[in-house]
Amino acid sequence: MNLNEEEIYSPIDIESRYFDAVLFDLDGVVTQTAMVHALSWKKLFDQYLEKLDKDNAPFDISRDYRLYVDGKPRYEGVRSFLESRDINLPYGTPSDPPGKETICGLGNLKNLIFQEVLEQEGVPIYRGAVALIGLMKRRNLKIGLVTSSKNARLVVKKAKLESLFDYIADGVELERLGLKGKPHPDLFLHAAQKLKAPPSRSIIFEDAESGVEAGRRGNFGMVVGVDRTGHGTALLEKGAHVVAFDLSRITVDGKKPDATVPIKDLPDARKAIGHIKLELLFGKEPFVALDYDGTLTPIVERPELAILSEKTRKTLKKLKDTTQLAIISGRDLKDVKRLVKVDGIIYAGSHGFDIESPTKLQKTFKEGEAFIAELNEAEKALRERTKGIDGLILERKKYSIAVHFRLVKSEMIEKIEKHVDQVVKDLPSLKKTIGKKVFEVRPNMDWDKGKAIEWLVEALGFSRHNVLPIYVGDDVTDEDGFKALIDWGIGIVVAKGKDQEKSAASYKLPDTESVEEYLKGLAELFERRG
Numbered sequence: 001m002n003l004n005e006e007e008i009y010s011p012i013d014i015e016s017r018y019f020d021a022v023l024f025d026l027d028g029v030v031t032q033t034a035m036v037h038a039l040s041w042k043k044l045f046d047q048y049l050e051k052l053d054k055d056n057a058p059f060d061i062s063r064d065y066r067l068y069v070d071g072k073p074r075y076e077g078v079r080s081f082l083e084s085r086d087i088n089l090p091y092g093t094p095s096d097p098p099g100k101e102t103i104c105g106l107g108n109l110k111n112l113i114f115q116e117v118l119e120q121e122g123v124p125i126y127r128g129a130v131a132l133i134g135l136m137k138r139r140n141l142k143i144g145l146v147t148s149s150k151n152a153r154l155v156v157k158k159a160k161l162e163s164l165f166d167y168i169a170d171g172v173e174l175e176r177l178g179l180k181g182k183p184h185p186d187l188f189l190h191a192a193q194k195l196k197a198p199p200s201r202s203i204i205f206e207d208a209e210s211g212v213e214a215g216r217r218g219n220f221g222m223v224v225g226v227d228r229t230g231h232g233t234a235l236l237e238k239g240a241h242v243v244a245f246d247l248s249r250i251t252v253d254g255k256k257p258d259a260t261v262p263i264k265d266l267p268d269a270r271k272a273i274g275h276i277k278l279e280l281l282f283g284k285e286p287f288v289a290l291d292y293d294g295t296l297t298p299i300v301e302r303p304e305l306a307i308l309s310e311k312t313r314k315t316l317k318k319l320k321d322t323t324q325l326a327i328i329s330g331r332d333l334k335d336v337k338r339l340v341k342v343d344g345i346i347y348a349g350s351h352g353f354d355i356e357s358p359t360k361l362q363k364t365f366k367e368g369e370a371f372i373a374e375l376n377e378a379e380k381a382l383r384e385r386t387k388g389i390d391g392l393i394l395e396r397k398k399y400s401i402a403v404h405f406r407l408v409k410s411e412m413i414e415k416i417e418k419h420v421d422q423v424v425k426d427l428p429s430l431k432k433t434i435g436k437k438v439f440e441v442r443p444n445m446d447w448d449k450g451k452a453i454e455w456l457v458e459a460l461g462f463s464r465h466n467v468l469p470i471y472v473g474d475d476v477t478d479e480d481g482f483k484a485l486i487d488w489g490i491g492i493v494v495a496k497g498k499d500q501e502k503s504a505a506s507y508k509l510p511d512t513e514s515v516e517e518y519l520k521g522l523a524e525l526f527e528r529r530g
């Protein structure tokens with residue numbers, strides 16, 4: 001099959017009236033433990049292969065993991081990979097000591113390694129998957145967890161996800177009942193029966209080809225292939241009805257899952273370093289995108305006073321030598337370039353409507369041009385309407401207009417908003433958005449900082465599976481950037497997060513000084529990678 005991204009990832013809406021239960025695989029679907037497993041398999045096989053013969057090719061995470069071990073019961077994984085290298089070991093018994101030269105002995109060692117890595121790295125979850133499960137539960141669907149992993153209960157507990165599942169069918173259950181593992185459908189059928197759901201009224205979410213095959217063999221009503229690594233076509237070939245890369249984009253009865261969480265509950269971004277290292281180990285290229293105001297410089301009373309410190313500039317220069325770097329700001333392109341003053345990086349102004357790069361991007365973004373005449377009209381109307389309002393600052397950017405009210409008396413704000421609302425009502429090709437003490441008038445099209453990041457990834461020649469985008473921002477418009485990165489990249493919100501304010505970011509940093517320090521750390525990490 002030769003399919004483009006749009007053909008692989010079609011929009012998915014689940015109509016709950018046709019289903020009773022949804023069965024989720026764990027590793028790589030609900031928890032980001034697929035990486036931990038892959039790393040453990042690599043450690044196991046590399047040390048074993050080297051012991052056999054120094055010239056043996058090491059375990060290839062991107063190929064061998066997917067072909068021989070992904071989704072299979074542990075001992076079956078050992079057997080399958082060794083067989084691919086023409087190595088035949090006796091099966092042994094499950095009580096073999098870890099490391100004994102049997103299938104079971106090596107499998108037991110892999111488990112020890114896995115638990116060590118888990119302890120070091122923790123259990124990151126796929127926020128989109130958890131949000132989707134929450135929505136499904138509210139639509140009265142029963143949720144099952146179906147995995148060959150014998151560590152499932154430990155992982156679920158460590159990730160604090162126990163309350164999510166109505167039934168768990170794991171590797172221990174598989175062995176106890178003497179069932180066949182994936183690609184056989186036995187464990188899925190068993191879970192569906194426990195949830196009192198006929199297979200035809202059950203949905204499966206699987207990232208492993210063997211799991212998708214099991215779903216089709218069991219005649220399940222819907223098999224959703226979850227593509228976290230770029231093997232969407234293979235999942236379709238194995239029989240997935242549809243493929244998704246971000247489960248928070250799936251709707252249930254037309255409703256979107258809410259993948260935001262209170263900022264106060266977000267972990268500090270310094271905890272993401274282990275995660276970033278693992279992704280780099282998987283061969284991903286980092287791509288760092290940064291907001292300007294409130295992220296690189298503290299919020300100040302007037303826009304022209306937000307000056308970048310020499311220290312941060314130096315850090316940005318260091319960072320751009322180690323990775324692709326973009327500044328994505330609500331400011332005008334010229335303004336943000338002048339303020340940042342670092343050559344050789346990408347700048348996106350007007351919330352991503354105006355993009356400029358030092359190297360030739362593979363595409364150009366010109367859609368904003370069509371709105372210039374209306375923006376001119378809106379600017380004129382806003383100037384007339386707000387004339388004489390003390391403290392109001394009207395900032396015209398090429399593709400947007402900011403109406404700042406930070407220095408305006410609070411009783412005037414409602415009046416200013418009414419003026420802005422009237423202007424966008426008169427010019428429906430424009431819309432109002434809100435930022436920190438600012439109303440903005442922007443083109444009324446489905447384009448924002450998140451879309452700009454996705455566009456840049458493609459225009460830079462990456463695919464969503466070989467790049468790790470990291471986006472740092474502090475404002476409402478930065479939430480679009482975080483949403484685009486859910487279950488894909490790393491979103492970092494700059495906020496203290498004392499109250500219930502929610503964000504789609506996965507990590508937080510308290511202030512602009514910590515952002516500078518963090519970026520310096522990233523530059524050092526990327527530099528060491530070579």
Ligand SMILES: O=P(O)(O)OC[C@H]1O[C@H](O[C@H]2O[C@H](CO)[C@@H](O)[C@H](O)[C@H]2O)[C@H](O)[C@@H](O)[C@@H]1O
Binds near residue numbers: 291331435
């Ligand atoms: O996307 P950003 O780079 O964060 O730009 C968002 C807006 O930032 C500026 O306004 C904000 O920062 C000012 C200086 O600290 C502050 O006075 C104002 O209240 C904030 O809203 C900028 O002036 C706007 O054009 C940007 O849209």
